Amino acid sequence: xxxxxxxxxxxxxxxxxxxxxxxxxxxxxxxxxxxxxxxxxxxxxxxxxxxxxxxxxxxxxxxxxxxxxxxxxxxxxxxxxxxxxxxxxxxxxxxxxxxxxxxxxxxxxxxxxxxxxxxxxxxxxxxxxxxxxxxxxxxxxxxxxxxxxxxxxxxxxxxxxxxxxxxxxxxxxxxxxxxxxxxxxxxxxxxxxxxxxxxxxxxxxxxxxxxxxxxxxxxxxxxxxxxxxxxxxxxxxxxxxxxxxxxxxxxxxxxxxxxxxxxxxxxxxxxxxxxxxxxxxxxxxxxxxxxxxxxxxxxxxxxxxxxxxxxxxxxxxxxxxxxxxxxxxxxxxxxxxxxxxxxxxxxxxxxxxxxxxxxxxxxxxxxxxxxxxxxxxxxxxxxxxxxxxxxxxxxxxxxxxxxxxxxxxxxxxxxxxxxxxxxxxxxxxxxxxxxxxxxxxxxxxxxxxxxxxxxxxxxxxxxxxxxxxxxxxxxxxxxxxxxxxxxxxxxx
Amino acid sequence: xxxxxxxxxxxxxxxxxxxxxxxxxxxxxxxxxxxxxxxxxxxxxxxxxxxxxxxxxxxxxxxxxxxxxxxxxxxxxxxxxxxxxxxxxxxxxxxxxxxxxxxxxxxxxxxxxxxxxx
Amino acid sequence: xxxxxxxxxxxxxxxxxxxxxxxxxxxxxxxxxxxxxxxxxxxxxxxxxxxxxxxxxxxxxxxxxxxxxxxxxxxxxxxxxxxxxxxxxxxxxxxxxxxxxxxxxxxxxxxxxxxxxxxxxxxxxxxxxxxxxxxxxxxxx
Numbered sequence: 021x022x023x024x025x026x027x028x029x030x031x032x033x034x035x036x037x038x039x040x041x042x043x044x045x046x047x048x049x050x051x052x053x054x055x056x057x058x059x060x061x062x063x064x065x066x067x068x069x070x071x072x073x074x075x076x077x078x079x080x081x082x083x084x085x086x087x088x089x090x091x092x093x094x095x096x097x098x099x100x101x102x103x104x105x106x107x108x109x110x111x112x113x114x115x116x117x118x119x120x121x122x123x124x125x126x127x128x129x130x131x132x133x134x135x136x137x138x139x140x141x142x143x144x145x146x147x148x149x150x151x152x153x154x155x156x157x158x159x160x161x162x163x164x165x166x167x168x169x170x171x172x173x174x175x176x177x178x179x180x181x182x183x184x185x186x187x188x189x190x191x192x193x194x195x196x197x198x199x200x201x202x203x204x205x206x207x208x209x210x211x212x213x214x215x216x217x218x219x220x221x222x223x224x225x226x227x228x229x230x231x232x233x234x235x236x237x238x239x240x241x242x243x244x245x246x247x248x249x250x251x252x253x254x255x256x257x258x259x260x261x262x263x264x265x266x267x268x269x270x271x272x273x274x275x276x277x278x279x280x281x282x283x284x285x286x287x288x289x290x291x292x293x294x295x296x297x298x299x300x301x302x303x304x305x306x307x308x309x310x311x312x313x314x315x316x317x318x319x320x321x322x323x324x325x326x327x328x329x330x331x332x333x334x335x336x337x338x339x340x341x342x343x344x345x346x347x348x349x350x351x352x353x354x355x356x357x358x359x360x361x362x363x364x365x366x367x368x369x370x371x372x373x374x375x376x377x378x379x380x381x382x383x384x385x386x387x388x389x390x391x392x393x394x395x396x397x398x399x400x401x402x403x404x405x406x407x408x409x410x411x412x413x414x415x416x417x418x419x420x421x422x423x424x425x426x427x428x429x430x431x432x433x434x435x436x437x438x439x440x441x442x443x444x445x446x447x448x449x450x451x452x453x454x455x456x457x458x459x460x461x462x463x464x465x466x467x468x469x470x471x472x473x474x475x476x477x478x479x480x481x482x483x484x485x486x487x488x489x490x491x492x493x494x495x496x497x498x499x500x501x502x503x504x505x506x507x508x509x510x511x512x
Numbered sequence: 513x514x515x516x517x518x519x520x521x522x523x524x525x526x527x528x529x530x531x532x533x534x535x536x537x538x539x540x541x542x543x544x545x546x547x548x549x550x551x552x553x554x555x556x557x558x559x560x561x562x563x564x565x566x567x568x569x570x571x572x573x574x575x576x577x578x579x580x581x582x583x584x585x586x587x588x589x590x591x592x593x594x595x596x597x598x599x600x601x602x603x604x605x606x607x608x609x610x611x612x613x614x615x616x617x618x619x620x621x622x623x624x625x626x627x628x629x630x
Numbered sequence: 631x632x633x634x635x636x637x638x639x640x641x642x643x644x645x646x647x648x649x650x651x652x653x654x655x656x657x658x659x660x661x662x663x664x665x666x667x668x669x670x671x672x673x674x675x676x677x678x679x680x681x682x683x684x685x686x687x688x689x690x691x692x693x694x695x696x697x698x699x700x701x702x703x704x705x706x707x708x709x710x711x712x713x714x715x716x717x718x719x720x721x722x723x724x725x726x727x728x729x730x731x732x733x734x735x736x737x738x739x740x741x742x743x744x745x746x747x748x749x750x751x752x753x754x755x756x757x758x759x760x761x762x763x764x765x766x767x768x769x770x771x
Contacts, residue, residue, distance in 0.1 A: 021723055022723055023718050023723065026724040030711070030714075030715060030724075033707075034708075034715075037704050037707045037708045038708075040700060040701070040703070040704035040707075041701065041704055079723055079724060080555070080723055081723060081724055081725050082717075082723060082724070082725035082726045082727065083722065083723045083726045142649060152589065153588075154587060157595070161594060161595065164595075164598060164602075165598070167538075168602060168605075171605065171609065171630065173609055173610055175619055176602070176605065176606040176609055176610060177606075177610070179602060179606075180537070180602065180603070180606060180615075180618075183595075183598075183599055183602065184532070184540060187544045187547075187599070188538070188544070188547070188549075190595075191544070191547045191548055191550075191551050194548075194551045194552075194554075195554055197555070197584070198551065198554045198555040198557075198558040198559075198581075199558060201555070201559060201580070201581065201584075202558030204561065207580075207584075208551045226606070281517065325524055366718060367755055380562055475569050491574055510602060586669070588700075590669060594759065595676075597763045598763075600763075600767070601763055601766055601767060604767055
């Protein structure tokens with residue numbers, strides 16, 4: 021039992037509730053939310069150290085033993101993602117002090133962000149399928165409100181689609197929970213894994229796993245992503261950065277968790293399906309990114325494509341590929357947040373979202389340009405940056421397994437993403453300045469400052485990949501060997 | 513008894529999906545809430561419909577019902593209550609802003625909007 | 631609906647609202663060992679307030695209960711969270727509850743349970759959320 025496991029959930033929840041009382045005091049709101057997110061980062065680091073030294077940490081909520089009560093499990097994979105989520109959210113909050121207008125701040129923007137963060141952290145840490153659903157809903161409810169906050173026509177339209185899609189997938193989630201409970205009589209992830217390993221993954225259970233695959237794919241944007249580019253482009257940059265970095269990754273986490281811990285017996289059916297969906301996502305997402313001219317939409321398709329790429333690793337599911345998946349997932353959270361934030365500054369400077377109407381930004385804000393270039397190179401996976409180790413491991417893993425098509429898809433995707441991002445760079449930053457805006461530039465220099473930590477992290481994770489690797493390795497150990505997870509949950 | 517519930521779940525699912533596929537926003541909201549009801553019934557049916565005492569200690573009863581699905585259903589009802597309420601408020605606001613509850617017209621308007629910008 | 635337009639509804643609801651609230655109170659306290667609890671009691675109380683709003687109008691309800699319902703939600707959430715967190719200070723797992731038997735002046739030997747405080751939080755949160763939503767839609771005509 022370790023009560024620290026619940027802290028990444030409790031801190032944002034408390035902050036969110038306290039901020040409701042202070043919704044008119046903007047300065048105080050900003051300070052409290054910043055301090056709380058910093059605290060979250062510290063707690064996540066502390067948890068990570070604990071997991072490193074003493075193994076998986078668990079907490080049986082209200083003292084009920086595992087298969088009966090709800091258990092929170094902090095293994096290395098979950099803790100790494102919690103840490104990444106906390107860092108990303110801290111930077112996005114820092115950005116939103118200047119990037120979000122006061123009207124939104126007064127309408128509970130920070131409260132909603134913290135509720136969402138609690139949902140995200142809860143989804144990472146929970147060891148119970150139904151509790152995962154609850155945390156998902158907490159996260160989604162706040163995201164609905166965040167998307168529509170501000171209330172322009174476009175936001176309403178996109179939010180309606182977004183809610184409808186998510187309500188449908190949540191309904192399917194509960195249905196698959198019902199079927200699983202009917203078939204196995206438990207909802208604890210570790211217990212489910214044990215029961216299914218004992219009785220064998222029969223046909224009906226495989227069908228339920230396919231249903232869960234659909235549910236999580238909708239949330240992650242794996243193949244069923246038609247709603248994503250529109251709804252992520254509707255809110256302002258700080259919010260789309262949070263969405264792009266966190267929400268889809270939670271879906272991806274759920275996919276990896278369930279298909280490595282529970283449904284790993286019928287690989288030729290489920291993982292084959294995941295592989296097919298991954299390749300399709302990569303192709304469609306890549307073409308989407310290449311063909312768009314709207315900055316936010318290009319980034320939206322980038323999010324989709326990288327989800328496809330991580331799913332490649334899940335389809336292969338050997339140790340190397342999963343190691344790559346963990347590394348890439350963490351990297352992707354950070355780099356996508358960075359890209360969305362930088363794109364937000366770019367749009368604010370040029371006053372348009374269309375790349376072919378921009379131009380010459382490099383001449384009056386060189387720092388923004390070079391940061392954008394480095395971030396793009398990190399997405400693509402140029403060696404000294406953080407995208408490289410993850411990408412290498414995933415492709416290496418799929419070649420080891422003889423999955424040459426998957427590996428090839430991954431490599432081709434890289435080229436497409438490079439093209440789509442360099443297009444923004446060339447059209448947006450090179451050439452003649454169309455609308456020089458001196459007034460905005462001072463503002464955006466402060467905004468740039470808030471994305472600097474993410475930038476440094478990208479470089480750090482790339483250059484010092486060696487000291488990061490043991491953590492990633494340990495996360496991948498648990499993903500390849502479910503018994504470690506099961507033993508940790510039932511040890512008491 | 514399970515068969516009856518299964519049929520009801522089927523009917524609710526059909527009706528819900530039919531409503532969601534219509535164009536009117538209000539009907540879509542109703543459709544989602546029907547779907548969630550269907551799922552709750554499904555949860556109840558999947559955990560076997562049996563009668564018995566409430567699962568409390570020290571009541572001296574022979575047969576207890578399974579408390580877990582009921583807890584799940586209650587949680588799910590609470591969540592869906594929140595979401596449906598939010599969805600309704602949002603639809604109302606969207607109606608005020610966009611002057612229509614017809615999804616088709618919302619889309620065509622957005623296409624027009626996009627065309628103009630181009 | 632203009633004020634004073636429906637005498638029957640107004641006069642009946644003056645009585646009925648209190649019956650509903652009393653029943654909600656009963657449900658709230660019985661929830662520990664029998665069907666009932668904070669959520670359903672909260673919904674029922676919100677229903678009673680809604681009946682008031684229908685019979686008279688929203689301004690009357692605002693006058694009767696002069697709080698911001700969003701704050702009520704927040705207070706409720708805070709209470710619920712604090713009872714959960716309280717366990718941490720006694721080295722117990724999160725959400726662990728305590729109970730004991732006390733000799734109370736009027737009631738005799740009574741079981742007191744921290745889960746009741748949690749339920750109070752749930753009750754306030756539900757009333758707050760429901761009323762916020764209803765008033766949001768109801769307020770602009």
